[in-house]
Each structure stands twice: as C-alpha cells, then as structure tokens.
Amino acid sequence: MKAKSDALRKRTRKNGPEAEGGTTTRLPHAERKAQILEIASDFFADYGLTAQTRRLAEECGISQRLLYRFFPTKEDLVAEVYRKEIVGAFKAVWFVELQDRSRSMEDRLSHFYEDYTEQTLTRKWLRLFMYASLSESSMAPDYISSIITQLLEVIMSETAAECGVELPDDRDVIREMGWTLHGAISHYAIRRHLYHASQAVPLKRVVKIQVRLFLNGFADMVQSAAEETG
Amino acid sequence: MKAKSDALRKRTRKNGPEAEGGTTTRLPHAERKAQILEIASDFFADYGLTAQTRRLAEECGISQRLLYRFFPTKEDLVAEVYRKEIVGAFKAVWFVELQDRSRSMEDRLSHFYEDYTEQTLTRKWLRLFMYASLSESSMAPDYISSIITQLLEVIMSETAAECGVELPDDRDVIREMGWTLHGAISHYAIRRHLYHASQAVPLKRVVKIQVRLFLNGFADMVQSAAEETG
DNA sequence: TTCCAAAGTCGTCAATTGACGACAATTTGA
DNA sequence: TCAAATTGTCGTCAATTGACGACTTTGGAA
Numbered sequence A, B: 001m002k003a004k005s006d007a008l009r010k011r012t013r014k015n016g017p018e019a020e021g022g023t024t025t026r027l028p029h030a031e032r033k034a035q036i037l038e039i040a041s042d043f044f045a046d047y048g049l050t051a052q053t054r055r056l057a058e059e060c061g062i063s064q065r066l067l068y069r070f071f072p073t074k075e076d077l078v079a080e081v082y083r084k085e086i087v088g089a090f091k092a093v094w095f096v097e098l099q100d101r102s103r104s105m106e107d108r109l110s111h112f113y114e115d116y117t118e119q120t121l122t123r124k125w126l127r128l129f130m131y132a133s134l135s136e137s138s139m140a141p142d143y144i145s146s147i148i149t150q151l152l153e154v155i156m157s158e159t160a161a162e163c164g165v166e167l168p169d170d171r172d173v174i175r176e177m178g179w180t181l182h183g184a185i186s187h188y189a190i191r192r193h194l195y196h197a198s199q200a201v202p203l204k205r206v207v208k209i210q211v212r213l214f215l216n217g218f219a220d221m222v223q224s225a226a227e228e229t230g
Numbered sequence C: 001t002t003c004c005a006a007a008g009t010c011g012t013c014a015a016t017t018g019a020c021g022a023c024a025a026t027t028t029g030a
Numbered sequence D: 001t002c003a004a005a006t007t008g009t010c011g012t013c014a015a016t017t018g019a020c021g022a023c024t025t026t027g028g029a030a
Helices: A029-047 A053-060 A064-070 A074-085 A093-098 A105-119 A123-134 A141-163 A171-193 A203-229 B002-009 B029-047 B053-060 B074-085 B093-098 B105-119 B123-134 B141-163 B171-193 B203-229
Strands: none
Touching: A029 A053, A029 A064, A029 A074, A029 A123, A053 A064, A064 A074, A074 A123, A093 A105, A093 A141, A105 A141, A105 A171, A105 A203, A123 A171, A123 B123, A141 A171, A141 A203, A171 A203, A171 B171, A171 B203, A203 B171, A203 B203, B029 B053, B029 B074, B029 B123, B074 B123, B093 B105, B093 B141, B105 B141, B105 B171, B105 B203, B123 B171, B141 B171, B141 B203, B171 B203
C-alpha cells in the first residue's frame, strides 16, 4: 500500500517560491501564526474575504499548505482576522475620557472623534467590516453594536448633563439622536476610505463642524423628541 | 386557448431546469434581456458581484449558456446592472422640489429625505453600490459623486437663503457642511440595510430629528466656518 | 408543408480553488 | 550522535467557474 514513496523522491530543484524579498526563515508556531494573521488582515481588507489562500500564502512567503497547519479552514482564518482587527479596535480609554467632566463637551467630543476616526475608522477596518457585513455570516455584529450602543448612550447623557437638559425615556430615540453625530462622522470615513471622496477638508475641521452642529442643536433636538413622545 | 395548451404540452424532456414557477417560455431578445437584468440586479445585490453565472441562470430559469447570447462577458452584465440600478436611481424632480421656495426648508428637506431614503437608499441599491465601491473597478463613481455634489450645493444654498445667511467661498467646506445631514441620513440607511440595525425608530421620525438638528445649527455652523477661513 | 432564423440547451475545456496526504528539512535534547 | 518533534513543501483531488462550439427546438412566413 505504500505506492509512491520512492517514486516521488525529489529535491527542490529550482529556487524557492519566494525569490524576491522574503527569505523563508523558520519560525516558531506562535510567531508564524501572528505573522500570517497580520498579513492576512491587510490581504482580506484589500481583496475581500473571498480572496484565495494561495495568494495569501504567496504574500506571506510560505506554501499554501502551511496555512492549514494553523487554521483548520479558511473560514476560521477569516474569523480570527475579524476578531483581532474589528472587535479589538475599540479603546476602553475612550469611555473614560468622554466622561471626564473637567473638560468641555466640545473638547471631549472633538478629541474623541479625531482619535476614533484615525485609529478605528481606517481603510482596513472599514473594508473588513463592510465585507463582513455584506457576507451573510454576521461574524459578531452583536458585540460591535453593543459597544456602539454604550458609546452613544454615554455621549448623550454627558452632553445632556452639560447642556442641563433631561433626556426622554425612550432609549431607542436617545440612541437615534446620538447617531446624528456618530453616523455623520462614520459616513465621512466611509466616503473617504471606501468611496475615495471627501479628501479636501482635513479631518480636524470636519470633526469641528460636525461636533459644533451637534452641540448647537442638541437642546432643541432633545426637547422636540420629548414633545413628540407624548 | 390553443396557445396555452400548447405551452403546457411543451415540457422539456426530462426534469426541466425550473420545476416550480417559471415555465421556460420563449421570449424575444429584448424582453429576455430585460428579464435577465431585472433578476440579475437582485441576484448580485444578494450574493455579490462575484456570484456565479450558473446560479443566476438557474434563477432566471434559463441555461447558463443563454446569458452569453446577451452579454459578451460577465463583467459586461454586471456593468449594465450597475448602470441601470445605481446611476438610474436619482430622480431629477428632487432638484426641482428642493428649490421650491413656496415651501419651508424643513418641509422640503423632510420630504426629500423620506423619498430619497425609501426610493434610492434601498437594500438593493446600497448593497450594489457597496460591492462596487469595494471592488477595484470604480464603475462610475464620478457620475454619482457629481450628482451628490450638485445636490449638496442646492441644499446648502437653499437653506442659506431661507436662513438669511451668506455661505463662505470655499466650496469644499460648503459641501462638507451639506454632508452633515446627507451623511447622517445615508449612514442611517447603511446601518439599517447593511448592518441590520437601527430598526426601532421609524424613518419619518429619524428624518425629522436629523433635519431639525441641521436647521437649528445651520446659521451657527456657517458662521463658524466663515470665521475659520480668514 | 417547407424552410430558416431566432431562441434555447448540452457538454466540455481550461483555469481556479479549498483542502490534505505524504514526504523533506531543520531543530532540539538526552 | 541520533531520533523525535517541529517546520515546511510538493503534488494532487474534487468541486467550481467563465466561456463557448455544436447542436436542437420553435414559430412564422412563403
């Protein structure tokens, strides 16, 4: 039953598959896995979650077969990329800073959204998130949405406190009001990184415009919403 | 009628490709092509621009080969779907209505964004547009962006007229201010149809919140922008 | 009825693509 | 020094997938 053990005794006659750049150095398990995940996140962000394992392996400078020593299936690999790059992109410190009442709300919001846009709403993050959203398998949308929900509620209650207004009871409406600012900023990042538009006005100025508009209309918006409910 | 019974007699020899529903009736060229485009737009919106021609053909109730009687390549088919569904989704009447100064700006904006969200920012439109944006081939983004640019400028100048303020010279900044509203509404549609979130508050109310916030903060936003420039 | 152009299908090819068994090369430790 | 463990590659399989040549079916005009 050992048919071809002798027949296929071949050496690597030609040069390795990676002529340029990457010398295939041997790496311990954990390191190689980390390297694959690192490269894979850029790779899938660029070419979509359906991009081929062969090209990814090539980009890593390793054989395609080796990928399967670390991840049982391609789907597992994609899921790990998603967990690391998407879910892991939220900083807990933002929640703390947004509730630091020694600073003005305009200051807190401006700084937060500048940071958030630069660090989380990157091209890579947005593309991965969008590819994942479009694929039926909703990787882990609940976790994301619960983070954003919390964020919106913190922003709304902090702003209400500074403005001296009381929020209505309906939490869906509260969140929707928070989305006026958060959605506008998110959409700015989307059209910048996904639509390749809106490059003219620098981030700081955009954030300032958005935050100002939000704060100026805040009291009125909350009051309208409260009246509407009754 | 005779024709009908004939049609029923006519069964493909074995199990026809479509057992349920679609009888493979012979259609003239133009009709069949229109039918394919119609089904293809839903199909590609659901499964992405990389979805397979065989499944599309199955959904149309025709053989895969027949697709190539109408479209030289799959790419051409996708491009036609894009042109029909994405570019063709903007109504010229919106521009007229937005400039009807017999109505209040709040009224005009509310009605426009309700219409626009319901008729253009649909699940199908958003998914097709996003798939196209993510693929490197930027189908026709210039056309879209020029429409939106015009729209933003109309909204900004009409609102400025009603509020009795003067817009700054920098058209990039003017557009960015228009994006505060347009982006927030667009993002509402995105999270509703692409992220499957934000279903709780009905469209009318969301539009009202967004439009109110925009109009309340408008004069202040424009003034801040004008000061900033100098 | 006859004939033909249009409408439609079958079967296949070549290139991809996820997955994996078998084997080779290198490191490690006693 | 040598054998086990670890790291890595080769080659291949089966299923997909875009594309298309060759063929069959159909309806209407002469």
